[in-house]
Amino acid sequence: MSISTHAASVEIFDHMLGALVKCIAKAKAHCEAKKIEPDALTSARLYPDMFPFWRQVCLASDFAKGPVARLAGVDVPAWEDKERTFDELTQRLEKTREFIKGVAKEKFADAAARDVTVKIGGQDMTMSGEVYLLRMATPNFYFHMTTAYDILRHAGVELGKRDFLGRT
Amino acid sequence: MSISTHAASVEIFDHMLGALVKCIAKAKAHCEAKKIEPDALTSARLYPDMFPFWRQVCLASDFAKGPVARLAGVDVPAWEDKERTFDELTQRLEKTREFIKGVAKEKFADAAARDVTVKIGGQDMTMSGEVYLLRMATPNFYFHMTTAYDILRHAGVELGKRDFLGRT
Numbered sequence: 516m517s518i519s520t521h522a523a524s525v526e527i528f529d530h531m532l533g534a535l536v537k538c539i540a541k542a543k544a545h546c547e548a549k550k551i552e553p554d555a556l557t558s559a560r561l562y563p564d565m566f567p568f569w570r571q572v573c574l575a576s577d578f579a580k581g582p583v584a585r586l587a588g589v590d591v592p593a594w595e596d597k598e599r600t601f602d603e604l605t606q607r608l609e610k611t612r613e614f615i616k617g618v619a620k621e622k623f624a625d626a627a628a629r630d631v632t633v634k635i636g637g638q639d640m641t642m643s644g645e646v647y648l649l650r651m652a653t654p655n656f657y658f659h660m661t662t663a664y665d666i667l668r669h670a671g672v673e674l675g676k677r678d679f680l681g682r683t
Numbered sequence: 684m685s686i687s688t689h690a691a692s693v694e695i696f697d698h699m700l701g702a703l704v705k706c707i708a709k710a711k712a713h714c715e716a717k718k719i720e721p722d723a724l725t726s727a728r729l730y731p732d733m734f735p736f737w738r739q740v741c742l743a744s745d746f747a748k749g750p751v752a753r754l755a756g757v758d759v760p761a762w763e764d765k766e767r768t769f770d771e772l773t774q775r776l777e778k779t780r781e782f783i784k785g786v787a788k789e790k791f792a793d794a795a796a797r798d799v800t801v802k803i804g805g806q807d808m809t810m811s812g813e814v815y816l817l818r819m820a821t822p823n824f825y826f827h828m829t830t831a832y833d834i835l836r837h838a839g840v841e842l843g844k845r846d847f848l849g850r851t
Contacts, residue, residue: 517685517687517688518685518686518687518688518691518795518816518817519685519686519813520685522817523817526817527817527818527822531822561833562839565836627686645686645687645690649690649691649694649695650695650698650848651848653695653821653825654695654699655844655848657825657826658829658832658844658847661825661826661829662829662833664826665829665830665833668729668730668733669837671730676823679822679826680818680819680823680826
């Protein structure tokens with residue numbers, strides 16, 4: 516028995532983005548309690564040439580909706596990255612979760628073997644769904660999930676790995 | 684067709700840890716070029732109650748060797764976390780890669796369905812190999828991989844996501 520492509524994409528992205536929603540709620544509450552301008556956190560970065568928090572969240576969303584759409588063979592929804600506040604980012608994540616859960620599970624039956632073509636450094640690259648999910652989608656998804664979390668931690672929001680993992 | 688458990692564990696952990704080895708080499712070169720005490724980076728943290736770089740690397744190693752062993756049904760190698768320097772951490776990662784690649788691929792045939800028992804918060808929890816790999820091993824692995832990378836970036840080491848992804 517091997518691993519379900521649906522479980523390794525839709526289910527895990529939904530779960531992790533749900534955890535990120537709760538981290539954002541804690542960050543918002545932290546700002547309220549400490550009288551911190553929320554923008555100080557949503558625009559925070561770990562280094563000047565890294566993306567700020569809001570963009571890390573949008574990218575986590577992108578690396579969920581894009582891979583799920585491509586694996587299922589449906590159109591990737593094009594959403595403008597206009598979310599900046601905690602509430603807007605939460606809505607973006609919830610919209611992402613709704614989209615990915617709305618893709619019929621049957622469409623993932625052949626997903627691991629399906630050819631997926633994406634642009635990398637301006638060049639079209641084609642690979643199997645399995646390689647795409649494991650080598651591109653998943654590492655990028657977790658990269659932005661973790662960096663969003665790390666930005667909040669670095670800014671002093673009281674979070675633990677259980678929050679990241681969605682075990683709370 | 685679904686996803687190979689071996690590809691989703693051994694192959695991806697090996698690839699990502701190989702990328703981390705190269706990030707460490709760049710961090711070491713950065714310290715040499717800028718006359719920075721390497722310990723300033725290996726002991727760096729994003730927040731006082733987060734683990735330092737060296738421990739993030741050891742944990743990335745742990746979340747590769749432990750899951751691979753449990754999925755394959757072999758003993759988890761118990762290694763002391765005594766690595767502190769860039770060279771020691773590189774050796775730890777290479778030892779991890781050797782161990783995981785040395786586990787026979789055939790042992791993963793039933794891995795997704797095999798019961799895996801781990802301690803969470805002091806309590807034994809049993810789950811399928813699939814749930815264990817997707818919900819516990821993979822998010823934890825990427826959490827420590829990314830946080831190690833984020834610490835180096837935050838400290839000014841010139842790295843990009845291609846380094847994280849092992850595309851260089």
